[in-house]
Amino acid sequence: MHANMRMRVSRVNAAICCVHLYPVQGASSWFYLDVPVAKRAQRERICLSDTVDIAAYGTVLASGYGDEPPTHVVWAMQAQYGAA
Numbered sequence: 001m002h003a004n005m006r007m008r009v010s011r012v013n014a015a016i017c018c019v020h021l022y023p024v025q026g027a028s029s030w031f032y033l034d035v036p037v038a039k040r041a042q043r044e045r046i047c048l049s050d051t052v053d054i055a056a057y058g059t060v061l062a063s064g065y066g067d068e069p070p071t072h073v074v075w076a077m078q079a080q081y082g083a084a
Contacts, residue, residue: 014040016061016081018069019054027065032077033058 006022012032019031035058054060061081062073069077 012077013082016077017058020067022067028067029063029065030067030069031063032061032069032073034061034081 008020008022010018010020012018015034015037017033017035019033021029021031031054033054039057054063062069062077064070064073
């Protein structure tokens, strides 16, 4: 992760996590990931990386710009994956 970026990883259920990227300059972004069982222990290491390759940690289910996902995306994740 670059020095000019903050990141937060939220576990929303056993398989799904939401990664939030907050750059000092530019647009914030978020990603819902379906993390395979073999990579779930690495989920917490996303924040410790020098660079971030979100797709290396799992399948991107949804993504977009902004500090938080829009309500309709959160609802869709809840409906389809039981994620909050």
